Each structure stands twice: as C-alpha cells, then as structure tokens.
Amino acid sequence: MRFRFWNLSARDNVNLYLFIGVLFVVGAVFGGLLVRALTFEQQQDLAETLGLYMQNVGGGTGLHPAAVFWDGFVFYAKWILLIWLLGMSVIGVPLVLVLDFLKGVLVGFTAGLLVHEFAWKGLLFFLATVAPPNALAVPALMIASASAARFAYFIVRERLFRRKGRMMPPFLAHTAVAALMLIMVGLASIYEAYVSPLLLERVTPHTTPASHSSAAVRL
Secondary structure, eight states: OOOOOOOOOTTTTHHHHHHHHHHHHHHHHHHHHHHHTSOHHHHHHHHHHHHHHHHHHHTTOSOOHHHHHHHHHHHHHHHHHHHHHHHHHSTTHHHHHHHHHHHHHHHHHHHHHHHHHHHHHHHHHIIIIIHHHHHHHHHHHHHHHHHHHHHHHHIIIIIIIIOOOOSHHHHHHHHHHHHHHHHHHHHHHHIIIIIHHHHHHHHGGGOOOGGGSSSSOOO
C-alpha cells in the first residue's frame, strides 16, 4: 500500500484541531479560575515566590541562559516524547488529550496568577515573556497530538481491521513530526532563555505584586 506523509494541515484536519483547541481553551479558562480558588495562604506564598523571582531577575542574579534553555527544552521535549509514545500505544490517545487540557491549565493559571498579583502590569508581563514562547510551544503540542491521533487511527484501521497496512512508513512519519516539533519547542526555549530575561529586566523594576500593596488578596 502506498503511504503518503502525514497530512496535518489545518484545512484537512479542521475537526481534529478544533477539538484539541477547545480542550486547550477550556483548560486555560479552568486554570484562570483556579487562581481564585486558592486559599489566602496559598496566594500569599505564590505572591512571595513571584516577588523573589522578580527581584532576582531585576538584580541580574537569575540563572544562566544556557541552564534556562536546557531546563525549558527538556521539559517540552519530555512532553513531546510522551505524546509520541502515547500515540503509538493507541490506548494512550485519551491521555494525549488530557495533556493538551493540562497545558491549557498551566497557561491559564500563569496568566491568571500574574494578572491577579500585578493587575495590568501582570498582563503586560505575560504578553511579553510567557505568551511568545507558548505561541510556538502550544501549536507544537497540538500538531504532535494530531499526529498521535492519526497514527493511532492508522493502527486501528489498517492493522486491527484490514490487517494489510505497513507499519514502517506511518511510524517514520509520526516520528518525523515529533522531531520537527522538538525544533519548534527548542525555539520557544531559546526565547525563554535569551529574550524573556531582557524583557523582564525592563518590566520588573516597575512591577509590584498587588497583594503587597493591599491589606488582603481579593478572592
């Protein structure tokens, strides 16, 4: 059977990308609401951690860019490789969707926490330092998830029911997609390591947690 490379264009897989996108958006909304569900003590602890982080960055005492790059890249790479493995297991595809939802929760929680603690300056902080790398990382995870779903569908259709499909071509295509997505998350990690700190140094001196300037944190 002649095999064509994965067609992962948005036009031909609109329903799949729409479903994954909805999961991410729902996760982001849930993550944003989760900030409000934290107790007063938990919010104070997070505010202190954010304040300490801001002081370290503003004072130039942050981690070395190379260390930041490798920390970010390894984190994203583990996520991509897990999606790759779950796609080959077939039964792990629902877990891929759970990972997409959790990524949305992380992004939504980060945005909600920054806005809650720093008001409009937190939004600026998010747009300058968190949103750009995620503009690369999130699509990479979505494309990897779509590839995992297509590979699992191929196995079920061709191997379990028709029993005539060749495994190597789709396996290589699925692996190639994962490798390309590693490049994308690598670019996201470069931004986090080398561009975000420069922007943070400009934003940090003018940013004070809202909880530090008020008697209580609004729930």
